[in-house]
Amino acid sequence: MALGKDTLNTRRQLTVNGKTYDYYSLEEASKTLGDISRLPFSLKVLLENLLRFEDDRTVKVDDIKAMAGWLKDRTSDSEIAYRPARVLMQDFTGVPAVVDLAAMRQAMVEMGGDPKKINPLSPVDLVIDHSVMVDSFGGADSFQKNVDLEFDRNGERYSFLRWGQTAFDNFRVVPPGTGICHQVNIENLAQVVWTKEENGATIAYPDTLVGTDSHTTMVNGLSVLGWGVGGIEAEAAMLGQPVSMVIPEVVGMKLTGKMKEGTTATDLVLTVTEILRAHGVVGKFVEFYGAGLDNLTLADQATIANMAPEYGATCGFFPIDEETIRYLNFTSRDADRVALVEAYARAQGMWRDTNTPDPVFTSSLELDLSTVEPSLAGPKRPQDRISLSNLAPKSIELINEALGDKAGDKSPVEGKDYELSNGDVMIAAITSCTNTSNPSVLIGAGLVAKKAVELGLTSKPWVKTSLAPGSQVVTDYLEKAGLQDYLNQIGFDLVGYGCTTCIGNSGPLADEHIAAIDNKELQVAAVLSGNRNFEGRVSPQTRLNYLASPPLVVAYALAGNVTIDLLNDPIGQGKDGQDVYLKDIWPTSQEIQEIANVSLSPEMFKARYENVFEGPQQWKEIETATGLTYDWNDQSTYVQYPPFFEGMSREAGDLSDITGARPLLVLADNITTDHISPAGAIKADSPGGEYLTSHQVRPIDFNSYGSRRGNHEVMMRGTFANIRIKNEMVPGTEGGFSKYKGEVMPVYDAAMKYIDDGTPLVVFGGKEYGMGSSRDWAAKGTRLLGVKAVIVESFERIHRSNLVFMGVLPLVFKDGVTRETLGITGDETIDISGVEKGITPGMDVDCHISRPDGSVENIKLTCRIDTADEVEYFRHGGILHYVLRNLIHDAA
Known part of the structure; x- marks a missing residue:
């Protein structure tokens, strides 16, 4: 998009190392706006963007003045249009985004438009990192076996992505086996200050982005403002629409x-997550400041920034300082770029040092780093921190609660x-992704392994270990x-470079272990160094899922059980028969630093990233289609032409009220996008499994829901199919069940029957509905199941916007009203009125609840369509429909 009018006359020049850059000066802007020096650094980035x-x-x-005016009240209700510099994707969320772009090209052709109009306007990087699974582990050949399986399973998807790489401009793909998108981003893709050529000038501006993974926030640790959005919103950003x-x-x-x-840094981030989640930062920026920053490495900052979705914030931002420059040099960034970053930050008042006055914030919290103690989090939420000293008694308590007098049961393994x-x-x-970007905790894990091996310890035989x-x-x-x-000697051999256990790609447990667990309904555990441990996510068998630092992951593999008190009980017996304790194998900070000093170098980063887009030979040999539009294969079970644009007209239709709707699900608090659109294994007896079986796919080749996000037929069957979801309409059940005319059946089956009847559907829920990963299919699947509105106590940020972008109405109860106070059972009929007269942001709508006994209750609901742009998106039936119609009209 062309640069703006610059009414405030802020465009200036900056010369660095003999090169001249144009930039939009905040210092010049302050001559009109007033003193903005104490505006939070993150808001300075937004102000420059405007x-x-x-x-x-x-x-x-007036939007620019509203940004400066924020300092007065430290809050604002002003809506702004923000345009990030670039878009980052991973393949689970990237494939459906590219499917949508391909479908938009197809729809453009069908409506007589030019398919070339559907093309990214902002740079897009897609990193294939979510498809590797831990099938093989504990062996020297585990990595190669898993890679071979990955390419075998995902050939259709990878061929499609290679088509996208050639069909779309401004679109790059980082092939499989390179790394996870967030670490590749922070180590290579991110520039801190971005540049572009325009009309003979080089424009310098802050590197900003949106990403289709909620942990895009990790790059905030490198002072790059970015956060996760739904794939739909990312597609719109690619196509020139502002956020x-x-x-x-x-x-x-x-x-x-x-x-x-x-x-460790993990202990710190779990503490930060607990504090900020309790404070309440949903929908807010968090910015870190204070002298303690001088005692954190950039890798530590990235660890904290990564978990912003877990503490609920839009982002967790760190300002540019000497550590930023050190890291850029250390990761072998271009010298001129590094010089520009420092010069630009100083010129713009975006540089932090000991003389920088504290910014002004809406509210502030304080944490003394010396108070942080060894910690884990779980068993099913990342904000539920447990000190290491309390993990054993907490685990015993949870097991006793679940099993009562059966808590002491043991199960033989065949x-x-x-x-x-x-x-x-x-x-x-x-x-x-949270911790493997941090050398200190990985070297720490390696030292724990070294000391354990030297003392004669090894992992317990039932533990599935992976690195x-x-x-x-x-x-x-x-x-x-x-x-x-x-x-390697204790089982932590390399299994792949990518997001594995944290997203449910942990691979199956051994059959004999599954049988033993099921035999006694054992409450067994997983310990992982990731950021997500929601129910049913890590593994179908593990009920106790704890987030921990890599050194603690190794320690628990050695101990083999979470009811052992690692601070006081022996981990095991060494080769001399003596008890070995955690303190015997835990490394000192000095030991870790000494190894880091001699083992890491800029040359490593330069060598690994020189040819980052080439990929292994298997990638280069993939056959793919060519052409502007994709040649859809009706027989593919991975990539299908989605129905979102079928029968689409050139003009938007009229809005309508919702009448005669029936509840599809009634859900409790903290429903995650994992519950709504799972990324784990596909069960053979589920609607998704039955669909694949009917297409001659063997269960061993089902792969995961996440890998099949390019096929709406699989994904809509997987919507609300999580094995741990509990629909209050169907008491006593667990899993994706609903009711149709009193008969209990899978959610998908019930939804299809209602669609056949022409009956609209609604979903009821509690607080923080839609928390977790930014899965566009949680919204897409909801729409394809015929759900017209979701009515809850509160939404998590990304999922609410995704619902709007898919044309689903997000509604919130008034204070004091809940599904429980209303006594919602799922037998009601719901009418929602006030929509067809026109929507304004935050308006109230009327909800009429008709019960089987003939009684009717009328309540007001708040419509969480929050901005004028969102009104337009909803009016068109979704953001992609809005963009497509605009592109057609622009070309007319």
Whole structure:
């Protein structure tokens, strides 16, 4: 998009290392706007964005003044149009986005338009990182076996992505086996200050992005403002649409002091997550400040920024400082770029040092780093921190609650000389993204393994161990340090580079272990170094899922059970028969730093990223289609032409009220996008499994829901199919069940019957509906099941916007009213009126609840269509319909 009008006359020049750059000066803007020096750094980035894109239509001078005016009240209800510099995708969310772009090209042709109009206008990087699964583990050949399986399973998807790589401009693909998108982003793709050529000038501006993974926020640790959005919103950003948002509140978190010996960045981020989630930061920016930043590495900052979705914030931002420059140099960034970053940040008042006055925040919290203690989080939410000293009694309490007098049961394992017990660790995974970007915790894990091997310890035989780093550089420094060999000896061999256990790609447990668990309904555990542990996510068998630092993951693999008190009980017996304790194998900070100093180098990053887009030979040999439009294959079970644009007209239709709707699900608090649109295994007896079986796909080849997001037939059958979801309409059941005319059946089957009847559907829920990963299919599947409205107490940010973008009405109860106070059972008929007269942001609508006994209750609901742009998207039936119609009219 062309740069703006610059009414405030802020465009200036900056010369760095003999090169001249144009930029939009905040200092010049302050001459009109007043002193903005203490505006939070993250809002300075947004302000610069508005200055650069002022066009008197989407961005007006009043919007710019509203940003500066934020300082007065430290909050705002002003809506702004923000345009990120680029878009980042991973393949689970990227494939359906490319499917949608291909479908839009097809629809454009069918409506007589030019398919070339459907093309990314902003740079897009898609990193294939979510498809590797831990099928093979604990062996030197595990990595190659998993890679071979990955290419075998995903040939159709990868062929489709290779088509997209050639068919679309401004679209790059990082092939499989390179690393996880967030770590590739922070180590290579991110530039901190971006540049583009326009009309003979080089424009410099902050590197910003949106990503189709909620943990896009990790790059905030490198002072790059970015957050996760739904795939639909990312597609719109690619196509030139601004991200519409209300100027956010900014919560400052002041860090002081220094981490004490024996604690890790993981312990810190779990503590931060607990504090911020309790404070309440949903929909807000969080910005870190204070002298404690001087005692954190950039990798530590990235660890904290990564988990912004877990503490509920839009982002967790760190300002540019000396550590930023050190990291850019260390990761072998271009010298001129690094010089530009520092010069630009200083010129724009975006540089932090000890002399920088604290910004002004909406509210502030403080954390003394020296108070952080060794911690885990779980068993099913990342914000539920448990100190290491309390994990054993907490686990015992949970097991007793679940099993009562059966808590002491043991189950024999067929063909093995051991039994399984409650609390046994079945999965110990050092998995990407939160922690594997942080050398200190990975070297720490390697040292724990080294000391354990030297003392004669090994992992328990029932533990499925895995190491899935976020980039190939991790392997380089672990091998150079001589630590990978020790990790291998206790089962932590390399299994792949990508997001594995954290998203449910943990692979199956051994059949004999599953049988033993099921035999006694054991409450068994997983310990992983990821960021998500929601119910049913990690593995169908593990009920207790704990997030932990990589060194603790290794320790629990050695101990084998979470009811062991690691601080006081022995982990095991060494080769001399003596008890070995955690303190005997835990490394010191000095040991870790000494190894880091000699094992990591800029040359490693340069070598690994020189040819980052080429990929392995298997990638290069994939056959793919050519042409502007995709040649859809009706027989494919991975990629299908979605029905969203079928019968689409050139003009938007009229809005209508919802009449005669029936509830499809009535759900409790904290329903995640995992519950709505699972990414795990596809069960053979589920609607999704039955569909694949009918298409001659063997269960062994089902792959995962996430890998099949390009096929709406699979995904709509998987919507609300999570094995742990509980529909209050069907008491006593667990899993994706609903009712149709009193008969209990899978949610998909009930929805199809209602669609055949012409009956609209609604979903009821509680607080924080839609928390978790930014899965567009949670909204797409909801729409395809015929759901017209979702009525809850509160929404998580991304899912609410995704519902709007798919033409589903998000509604919120008034204070004090819930599905429980209303006594919703699922037998009601729901009418929602006030929509067809026209929608305004935040308006009230009338809801009429008709019960089987003939009684009627009328309530008001708040419509959570929050901005004028969202009104337009909803009026058109979705954001992609809006974009497509605009492109057709622009060409007319």
